[in-house]
Amino acid sequence: MGDLDKYIARISSPEDELLKELDRETHLREVQPRMISGHIQGKLLEMLTRMIHPRNILEIGTFTGYSTLCFAAGLDPDGRIDTIEVDDELEDIATSFFARSPHSGKIRHHIGSALEVAPKLGKTYELIFIDGDKREYPDYYKMIMGDAGNVAMVKSGSVIIADNILWYGKVVQPVAANDLHTHRLLEFNELVANDPRVENVVLDLRDGLNLIRVK
Numbered sequence: 001m002g003d004l005d006k007y008i009a010r011i012s013s014p015e016d017e018l019l020k021e022l023d024r025e026t027h028l029r030e031v032q033p034r035m036i037s038g039h040i041q042g043k044l045l046e047m048l049t050r051m052i053h054p055r056n057i058l059e060i061g062t063f064t065g066y067s068t069l070c071f072a073a074g075l076d077p078d079g080r081i082d083t084i085e086v087d088d089e090l091e092d093i094a095t096s097f098f099a100r101s102p103h104s105g106k107i108r109h110h111i112g113s114a115l116e117v118a119p120k121l122g123k124t125y126e127l128i129f130i131d132g133d134k135r136e137y138p139d140y141y142k143m144i145m146g147d148a149g150n151v152a153m154v155k156s157g158s159v160i161i162a163d164n165i166l167w168y169g170k171v172v173q174p175v176a177a178n179d180l181h182t183h184r185l186l187e188f189n190e191l192v193a194n195d196p197r198v199e200n201v202v203l204d205l206r207d208g209l210n211l212i213r214v215k
Contacts, residue, residue: 008040015039016073019066022097026064029093035063037131037163041206042070045129045161049074052159054126059083060114060140061132061163065094071129072103080106082121084114086133115139119150128154131163134181137188145197158214160198165189166208 001009009015015023019042027033037045049057049071055078057071062085071081085094088111098104110117114132130140139148144160146152154160165171170182171189192200192212200212 012040013043015042016069018097018100019069022064022066022069022093025093025097026066030064030090037067037070038206041163041209042066044205044209046070046074048159048161049127052127053079055079056123056125056127057081058118058121058123058125058128058144058153060118060128060130061085062090062094062109063131064090065097067129067131068094068107068109069097069101069103071127072101072106075103075106077106080108082108082110082118082123084110084112084117084132086111086113115143118143118153123153124155124158125153126155126158128158128160129163130160134164134167135184137162137184138191141188141191145195154214156214160210160212160214162188162192162210162212164207165202165210166204168207 023036026036045067053076059068059071059081062068062083068081068083075081091111095109098107098109128144130137142148143150144153165185167182167185171186175182192198192210198212198214200210203209203211
């Protein structure tokens with residue numbers, strides 16, 4: 001962590017102790033710990049949740065549950081978050097930390113493909129976080145907006161947040177033909193930019209966040 005990052009962390013609201021422990025555990029146990037949201041992004045997600053006051057949140061990509069806990073902390077007491085993770089090997093660490101959180105009652109954890117699980121939930125969401133398989137980002141967006149043969153999962157005023165949309169700067173570099181992750185992220189970014197049903201702004205925070213509001 002550079003000096004500026006340390007300064008930002010110091011003058012921002014402190015990281016919850018349970019989240020600190022989850023961050024350490026993730027770095028000890030997981031091969032790609034950088035996939036965790038972390039202190040500053042997590043605080044942003046929590047704050048956006050408090051500002052939006054969603055009744056229902058959908059999270060595509062739980063990983064070890066850091067961002068889930070941030071969303072849950074920002075939810076009103078009657079709010080709920082459906083979080084979906086395709087990798088069942090991550091279930092134990094996520095659920096163990098969910099159980100220790102005072103917000104555990106707000107969390108509904110699902111294992112499976114988000115493209116299969118989410119439509120079956122039959123809900124409309126005021127806030128959706130996309131952080132799953134980058135190759136499926138365009139499909140997630142079409143599913144959410146109701147362009148994949150299902151009912152739309154959002155309404156006017158709903159907010160979609162997509163993580164990793166700058167993909168370590170690869171989106172502005174020559175892309176190899178077999179680099180499906182970058183190609184699909186580029187496709188997703190263009191889908192959003194050219195969709196008259198939404199407005200959006202990209203934040204250069206960590207690996208890039210696309211904040212999308214349904215008109």
